[in-house]
Amino acid sequence: MKFQFRVLLVLLTCILGFGVVVFSPSPAVAAGTWSAADYIDSSYNPAFTSMSCSSQTYCLAVDGSGTTFTYNGSTWSSGVQIDNEVNGNGNQINSISCILNTTSCVAVDSQGYAVSGTNGLRSAPVLITGTGASTPGALSLNSVSCPSQNFCMAVDSNGNAFTYNGSVWSTAVAFDPSTNVKAVSCPSSNLCVAGDVNGYVFTYNGSSFGSGKLVDTSGGNNYSVASISCPVPNFCMAIDQGGNALSFNGLSWTTPTLIVPDYSSLSTISCPSSSFCLATINTSGGSSYFGYVVMYSNGVWSSPQSVDTTGNAVVAGACPSIAFCIAGDDGNGNVFIYNDLNILPSAPQSVTATPSNASANLSWQFPSSQGACSVSSYQINVYSGTTLVKTVSISALTATVTA
Numbered sequence: 001m002k003f004q005f006r007v008l009l010v011l012l013t014c015i016l017g018f019g020v021v022v023f024s025p026s027p028a029v030a031a032g033t034w035s036a037a038d039y040i041d042s043s044y045n046p047a048f049t050s051m052s053c054s055s056q057t058y059c060l061a062v063d064g065s066g067t068t069f070t071y072n073g074s075t076w077s078s079g080v081q082i083d084n085e086v087n088g089n090g091n092q093i094n095s096i097s098c099i100l101n102t103t104s105c106v107a108v109d110s111q112g113y114a115v116s117g118t119n120g121l122r123s124a125p126v127l128i129t130g131t132g133a134s135t136p137g138a139l140s141l142n143s144v145s146c147p148s149q150n151f152c153m154a155v156d157s158n159g160n161a162f163t164y165n166g167s168v169w170s171t172a173v174a175f176d177p178s179t180n181v182k183a184v185s186c187p188s189s190n191l192c193v194a195g196d197v198n199g200y201v202f203t204y205n206g207s208s209f210g211s212g213k214l215v216d217t218s219g220g221n222n223y224s225v226a227s228i229s230c231p232v233p234n235f236c237m238a239i240d241q242g243g244n245a246l247s248f249n250g251l252s253w254t255t256p257t258l259i260v261p262d263y264s265s266l267s268t269i270s271c272p273s274s275s276f277c278l279a280t281i282n283t284s285g286g287s288s289y290f291g292y293v294v295m296y297s298n299g300v301w302s303s304p305q306s307v308d309t310t311g312n313a314v315v316a317g318a319c320p321s322i323a324f325c326i327a328g329d330d331g332n333g334n335v336f337i338y339n340d341l342n343i344l345p346s347a348p349q350s351v352t353a354t355p356s357n358a359s360a361n362l363s364w365q366f367p368s369s370q371g372a373c374s375v376s377s378y379q380i381n382v383y384s385g386t387t388l389v390k391t392v393s394i395s396a397l398t399a400t401v402t403a
Contacts, residue, residue: 032323032340034307040076041333043067045092048328048335050268052105053320054098060105060120061316061328061335062093068107069335070120071326076335082115083107083125091125095154097146100320101366106164108141108154114162114169128154128162128169143184143194143227151189153204155181161194161209175202175209183238185230193236193248195225201238201253215253216240223256226282227269235274237296239266245279245301259294259301267315271296276322278338282330283313293317293327307336348378359402366397 041048045064053059057073066083069076083091091109098105106116112129129139139156146152152164159176161184162169179196186192190206199216202209216223216238223240230236234250243260246253260266260281267282277296281289281304291308294301308314312329314336319325325338349365362380380401382390392401 032338034305034327035337035339037308037310037329037332037334037336038076039332039334040069041067041079041328041335043079043081043333046333047330048316048333049093050096050107051270051316051318051326051328052096052098053318053324053326054100054102054105055320056324058098058103059318059320059326060096060098060107061326062096062107063328063333064092066091066093066109068093068096068120071335077120080120082120083109083113094141095143097144097152099146099149102149104146104149106144106146106152106154108144110140112139112141112156114141114144114154114164116164126169129156129160129172142180142182145184145186145192147186147188151186153184153186153192153194155184155194157181159196161192161204173209175204176200176212183225183228185228185236187230187233191230191233193228193230195228195238197224199223199225199240201225201228201248213253216244216246216256218242218244218256226266227279229269229271229277231271231273235271237269237271237277239269239279241265241282245269245296257301260289260304262288264289266294267313268317270317270319270325272319272321275299276319278317278319278325278327280314280317280327282315291329297322308332308334310334359400361398361400363398 043065047064048061051061059071061069067079067081069079091111093107093109096107103118108114112127113125114128115125117123139158141154141156144154150166154162157180159179160172160174176196181194181196184194192204194202199214199222200212201215202212216225223242226239226241228238236248239245243258243263244256245259246256265282267280269279271277275298279294281292283290289304290313292304293307293314294304308329310332312331314327315330317327323340327336351364354361377393377395380392
């Protein structure tokens with residue numbers, strides 16, 4: 001008898017409470033809602049500087065006092081100071097990057113130190129700009145990106161890059177000498193894109209950087225690249241300090257497009273896919289958009305959306321999926337959560353089946369997007385013709401199913 005094996009997602013832990021999912025396309029415009037303010041940071045400097053999520057059930061937020069806060073899918077932890085190497089009040093953590101579907105993260109600070117670890121960054125800070133760079137502690141590490149546990153890249157305020165192999169940091173590699181490099185994003189260990197304060201981007205190919213390319217220029221002005229997010233090799237989105245966004249398709253960059261009407265400086269961007277991004281607005285300079293964000297969905301930027309009504313700018317954000325984001329403000333210690341309950345998970349990736357005697361060895365990869373749900377198990381339906389003869393539920397990514 002010939003059997004057919006079909007793998008379907010089952011969501012045992014899901015905001016929507018689904019059973020078996022029927023997949024549907026994402027909407028053309030981001031249609032989710034933001035939560036009310038959740039006050040979590042009472043430190044002496046409760047300004048969130050960076051956020052990163054490895055999944056919808058694991059996020060870290062860091063602030064200007066070297067303190068980290070962990071989100072477990074429902075609540076935030078109390079703050080834990082992880083970085084006070086230079087002064088007793090703690091160093092400002094500039095950037096954090098968590099590796100997808102793990103609890104491993106790396107953070108870098110304003111004094112040239114890096115902190116790494118699992119479940120809340122528990123390692124001691126390590127000075128990395130003091131090796132191969134100038135005076136220890138004099139250079140700020142502005143951004144870090146970790147596509148895997150064996151590779152991270154950090155960039156500093158003097159045009160240097162540093163790579164991390166999971167245990168040690170490299171010496172400095174100068175690729176943009178004496179220039180403040182503000183952002184880096186790495187979809188893999190073979191590709192990183194960095195941007196500087198003069199509107200130039202640099203591409204790393206796994207062994208070295210190419211020459212810089214001026215991409216962020218408009219009306220005779222070169223803008224500082226504030227943040228870059230590259231979820232896949234053929235897509236990056238960058239934002240700048242003039243209220244512009246520009247994207248990369250793997251070959252070329254678009255011209256800058258104004259997405260904040262009053263030219264307010266943008267601060268961070270997070271893109272979990274090529275179809276969705278969240279950008280936060282740094283309202284220094286008298287902007288009209290205190291507490292606003294802008295969102296990108298399927299090629300269209302939204303108008304600025306009000307998130308924080310407490311009187312502070314929303315300056316940090318992270319999105320592990322197109323249906324879930326977090327954001328934090330720059331002075332009141334508040335965080336906000338975005339959910340789009342209309343977005344369902346994508347299908348399991350790379351499904352394979354190897355037949356044997358009345359059985360099949362199946363394997364698949366985690367969905368590229370969880371949508372609004374936390375995927376915790378998979379359902380395998382065994383058919384004889386069109387008749388369902390067996391159903392198996394499993395949480396692993398492999399299974400041997402008998403008829």
